[in-house]
Amino acid sequence: MTDTIDLLLIADTVLTPEVIASASGRSPERTAIAVRDGIIVGIASEAGAHAAGWPAAAAEVLDVGDATVSAGFVDAHIHPIMGLQLTRGLDLSGITEREAVRSTIAAYVPERPADEDWILAWGLDPAAFGGREFGNDLLTGIDGGRKLFITLFDGHSALASAAAIEAAGVRGDEVFSDASALGLDADGRPNGMLYEFSAQDLVLSHVPELTFDDRVQQLADLLGGMAATGIVAGQMLDLMAADSFDLLEELERRQDLPIRLRISPSVFPGFTREDLERHLRFQELAGRRWYVRGVKLMIDGTIDNGTAWLFEPDTKGESTQSIWLDPAEYREAVRFFHEHGIPTTTHAIGDKGIAFVAETLSALPASDVQHRIEHIETLPDEVLDEIIASGAAASMQPTHCTLYTRADHTDNWSQRLGDERADRAWRTRDLRDRGAILTLGSDWPIAPYDPRGVVAAAQLRRPAGREEVEPVRPDQSLSARAAVEGYTSEYWRSVGEPGGRIEPGLPADLTVWALNPLTTDPDAFAESPVILTVVGGRPSVSPASTVDAG
Structure with a gap:
């Protein structure tokens, strides 16, 4: 490689696909990553990089010592702009x-x-x-x-x-x-x-809104906070605020977004043909670090408030219908976007709602459009089979299980469902083992966005740092590899695009951890410092980190 390198990143361990698949989860020797124009252009041992003259060709060399570099973590489900209103x-x-x-x-x-x-x-x-x-x-x-x-x-x-x-x-x-x-x-x-x-x-609608300037600053702070925890990108699954694009454009006028945003606007019941056409036009919108791709739908509400869609009523006689007064209208919307090559992702929490979505997706004409189902909270075996048959990806939030339910079923969610359905909680392991694409996220502001806690909860089936808490369905725990892939390669598979791997030709979106997420005890990893996030080849240094700039 004789061309100029923008960034050369050197670390004890780099989680390339080969290292992730290895038994040790560690690089056999110190490794260098070469970046140009936001793309990974080379990976070599440190010795090999020096022999090839990479350091001399690099505009910036960062040696992160004994840290571990992973593909950048992506939160598959966030509501950053709507969340500014919800968290007041x-x-x-x-x-x-x-x-x-x-x-x-x-x-x-x-x-x-x-x-x-x-x-x-x-x-x-x-x-x-x-x-x-x-x-x-x-x-x-x-x-x-x-x-x-x-x-x-x-x-x-x-x-x-x-x-x-x-x-x-x-x-x-x-x-x-x-x-x-x-x-x-x-x-x-x-x-x-x-x-x-x-x-x-x-x-x-009667509550006074924050000023536009306040919201721009709060959005910057929020996305900066996400970056500080190791997140390089997130999928925003809504367009609830009418001025969302204005906010993003103004923030990018002032600075770069700290993380990338993939926006999938919401489609609601009662839509018109013009609504669908408008969502197609949304797909053309983009900024430097945000873009619109896909749409978000909801088939039901939540178990906790009795608005999920279950095969049988909950213990209060509720959760018996779709949020769509005519569920066939949902099928019409999904087919419309599928035929236009637009991926959909659907909020589906109750077992009947999940089954309805899986059946809808199974009936679509064959194509390479990757659709996805969000949440999947209570899952009978036969509906799991339908998800697999449909080819849908699964997007799940382990901390919804570990923060809001209990193994003894004394929580509201479990009591609403009763023991049998509560024992089908968040079947992440079964979906992964059956071959489903499984990506992870937080659903912020519903749960904290820090991916270290989510990765820990996915493995422990209890909150990180709470050893006294009995795990919820520990048989559904994920391996460290599956949890890490849920934030990296599985995310990109869930949207049908390449990414989430450290290999030449892919974007240089990287996260640098003080501790290796594949080999570190999950409770310890949840407290692990974040050294760097790198978005498009541009590093952002965490305030607590020390990096040797060569």
Whole structure:
């Protein structure tokens, strides 16, 4: 190689496909990666690189010592722009006891300025209702008569105080174009529960938005935080904010995005032909580090709030229908995009919803378009078979299992399903062993985005660092290799594109870890420092790292 090299990265271990497949999970000798114009152009031993004159040809040489370089980690499922709205105000994440939630809110409300029109909170766990009917009696005596809007942790439902319901003019007889619904008391009056996005928007549309400039800065900070944990890219599965492209364009006017974003805009029930055509036109949009590819659909809601689609009702008699009033309309949308060569990814949580999606995909004409199913939370054997037959990729979030369910089934999700269906939780190992493409992610802001914790949870089936917690279905744990591939090569397979491997000709999107994710105890890896992320051949140094620049 005689041409100029932009970056030469040298490390003790580089996780090339050969090293990943090896028994040791370590490079046999120190390895150099040569990058030009954002592409990997060469890989050699350190000695071989010196013999070939690579260091002299390199504009920048970075020696990361005994660190490990992997292909860049990609979060398959994030909501970075929508999440700016969802994560405003008081963070209730992780609080599950009713009185603890009430005391936290009771302490927060009086601290808010009297002229603050709306008080916001997020991350509310359904366990906080203490087994009672969901409703704003949870707020009785603590909301100060003020307008509160509280998003539940799953993002698919919200709780509004009585004052908020009144201010928004919610009557209780509203009709939606999808299966969104309002919680009602015994007299048919709104009780504050807002199920799914159309219902939430009745109140949320009255909540003042952050300023555009504030959102641009918050987006920069968020994506920078993701990069600091080792993420080089993420798939944004929505287009809920109407000015999403404006935000991205303004951020790129000010700076490069810290990570790449692949955007798959949402298609909702009640679409028109023009809506579908508009989503085709979206596919032409791109910036320096963001681009639109694919679309996102939802077949159901969530088990926790009773809006999933199950073969049999949950223990409360709920989760019996698709979010599409006419599920055939969903099939129409999928076929439209398939025929135009556009990949789809579908939120499907309940067993019947997952089966419906798999059957829809199986019926499509043969092509090279790779479709994907998100979440797959409770999975009977026969539906697993249907996924395999359909050729769909699976996109799953291990921390949804480890943070929000318990092995003894005392959590809301398991109690909603009952023991038999709860024992089918997040069957990552079975899907992988059967040959399904399996990619991993966080679904931020539903769960933390740090991939180190997700990789650990995928192997341990419990939260990282919590050895006292009994694992949930430990037989479904992934190997370290499968977990790492779930954030690298399997992601790119799940979208039908090359990538996620360290080999010549592929993009130089890399993550440099202080500890080797293939050989390090998962609990220890969850705390492992991130040395560098490299996006398009351009390194970003973590503040805690030390790198020898040659």
